[in-house]
Amino acid sequence: MKIIVAAPPIPGETLPLLQLAKALAGRGHQVTMLAGSGFRAAAEEAGLTFASLRGAADYDVADLVAGREGLPPGPVQLNFDWISSFINPMPAEHEALQDLLAADPDQHLIANVLFLGALPVACGAPGLRPRRWVGVSVVPLPLSSDDTSFMGPVPVGPGDDQRAANRAANAEFAAALAPSRERLEDVLREMGADAVPDSAFTDTIILAPDATAALTVPGFEFHRSDLPETVHLVGLLPALQTDGWEPPAWWQELDGRRPVVVVTQGTLANHDLGQLIEPALTGLAGLDVTVVAALGGPKALSIPTPDNARVEAFVPFDRLLPRADVLVTNGGSGGVHQALAAGVPVVVAGETEDKPANAARVAYHGLGVNLGTATPTPGAVAEAVRALLGDGEIRENVRQLAKVYSEHDPVDGIERLLFS
Structure with missing residues (x-):
């Protein structure tokens, strides 16, 4: 065609x-x-x-x-x-x-x-x-x-x-x-x-x-x-592959010895890192986790980087999420779906575009935590992450949903719709 x-x-x-x-x-x-x-x-x-x-x-x-x-x-x-x-x-x-x-x-x-x-x-x-x-x-x-x-x-x-x-x-x-x-x-x-x-x-x-x-x-x-x-x-399209991306020097730290928490504000609503990324880094600094913050571009933090955090302008999610235990996100569809398809529960903090609707679905189906705000406190983020790391029911819900994603071939499904 x-x-x-x-x-x-x-x-x-x-x-x-x-x-x-x-x-x-x-x-x-x-x-x-x-x-x-x-x-x-x-x-x-x-x-x-x-x-x-x-x-x-x-x-x-x-x-x-x-x-x-x-x-x-x-x-x-x-x-x-x-x-x-x-x-x-x-x-x-x-x-x-x-x-x-x-x-x-x-x-x-x-x-x-x-x-x-x-x-x-x-x-x-x-x-x-x-x-x-x-x-x-x-x-x-x-x-x-x-x-x-x-x-x-x-x-x-x-x-x-x-x-x-x-x-x-x-x-x-x-x-x-x-x-x-x-x-x-x-x-x-x-x-x-x-x-x-x-x-x-x-x-x-x-x-x-x-x-x-x-x-x-x-x-x-x-x-x-x-x-x-x-x-x-029809399911989730795989993310575009990033040719030539080289893992940073700290990548070997994501070896499973302690939980990995990924934090992102996506590619659009990331002009103010004080909304989610900085509160998350602050709140998670006291937990025994490795935090990976993807800033979505060449941006600078206004706070010191905590010892347990690794901050990058960009990390491809197809490489990162298989090593993650929780995603903290402002709720864009791409990141939420990619995390769940990888078997990773999510903490959602978003109020604009489609973000509240994604958060509502996450909460309704028991796939994570909806913080109900785009500007959570450090304590609220830490509490949500701690809860998800210890919540076997939510993690099982996400594992089961990941199987559903794996059973769908969206390219095949969309191609068939062209012939209908």
């Missing part, structure tokens, strides 16, 4: 799609990666044909992060993120996609569900359609259900109607995000769409493609008996 793989220019949304594109090319497909210009080198190093997004679609995510400074976590920040990062760039994404299809209409599309470039034509706007459109959801499913809300089944009292409570919570969530839905409707109409969906924005992005693959597994995602037939839980 000839396949366009597309994603918005956010590392956590693009890198899994880049890994998928590389895997599909390895299976003999002709793959073009459509992404932000900053991902050209990575795509070409992977042997892929690259097409760059342009204009409003080729933004610097750091500018968007700076633009939301001061906005409270929750609906206000989510609406800002979705409108600025995904809805406003839609016309430019549409234009870039149309250019590729005009050059060769015989192409399929695999797109991150937050890449909205295919949505206008699907809603009746002028343009070419790909042969088949498969969406890929990197983040937890936000899909409405009688069985759950985005944050899990609503707690109810004896005799209360669980489904009614979930429906009410979903309606409240949709109402809180009405600015995103209204902006999406406006932009679609401006582009000539005559079949604008009236569903919640979070439902539209999952249901609009011909099929959608969620990069998660049963046992992490909330159960939905009413999950649409077009939505499939």
